[in-house]
Amino acid sequence: MEDVEMDGEAWLEHQYLYTYRIADRVQELAENHTAHSGDLESLTANFGIAEFIRPWQPDSALHKFIRYAADDLMESDNSGTVKMPFWDRSRNLRWTVPIELALTSYGLQDDIRFTLANIPQIYETIGNTTYARDAPEVSDACFDHFQSVRLTQPYMDFLRQVSEEVFFVMFTNRGTLQKLHEYLAYYVTENDYAYVFAEHPALAGFYTKSGRLQRRNPPKWARRAVFFRDRGMCTACRRDISGLLDPLGAENYDHIVPLAVGGLNDVTNLQLLCRTCNSKKSDRREAPSKSYRRWY
Secondary structure, eight states, X not given: OOOOOOOSOSOOOOOOSSHHHHHHHHHHHHHTTTTTXXXXXXXXXXXXXXXXXXXXXXXXXXXXXXXXXXXXXXXXXXXXXXXXXXXXXXXXXXXXXXXXXXXXXXXXXXXXXXXXXXXXXXXXXXXXXXXXXXXXXXXXXXXXXXXXXXXXXXXXXXXXXXXXXXXXXXXTOHHHHHHHHHHHHHHHHSSOHHHHHHHOGGGGGGBOTTSSBOOOOOOHHHHHHHHHHTTTBOTTTOOBOTTTSOTTOSTTEEESSOGGGTOOSOGGGEEEOOHHHHHHHTTOOOOOOOOOOOXX
């Protein structure tokens, strides 16, 4: 991959609308992926790992995982069980589904386009208490509306924006990044490569003869991101190496999940180590450090 600067904006305008709910969902899926194998099936089915194979994609493995989790969360929220109040232009209180408020909050559409006016109610008595619940038609209408929104460019832009916001929060969490890449490593290593390369010949050049991904030096943008995230310090022994190495040199950037066991060439699979700790770790699996330098 050519070692060039990334294009794009240097600053992120952060709405913090769904950030922590999505981050919680990503962490739950990554750290308990065995228990959530059914939820993750469509992410890796039909050799879905192919989307993760190309080295050093700015649209990182974490970005892809976030969008997957965010879409799953949006589908759940917009099934009719969650309703959001808003004031229309006549200052009347009305109700809609969460995706409508999200798209307007992010400036991806001008106004609310779906409301739950005149919601029919069904009354159910349990013991001495009577409950009101929505008629099935309401949930069906909410779900159908979300499915139509899901196919639009504004929704794709929404997922892209929230993936950047959640990435900003989660990129420092090396423990969850390791769990995510261990999950993906299974699909990198457990494949019939004769079939894979026949179906995806362009991917063959990224693999070694032993069926592992080739080592590709991280580009400048990835090295810079990890250097500043880890603050120029060895994440294992806490040694300040910021003045001892070229921050854009490749030798101190360690794959958290080694390539030898299925790790990806991905910015979210890197950590900064001093030469001694990097040599000691080599191609072994080790839990990343949980130590972080305080901001002040």
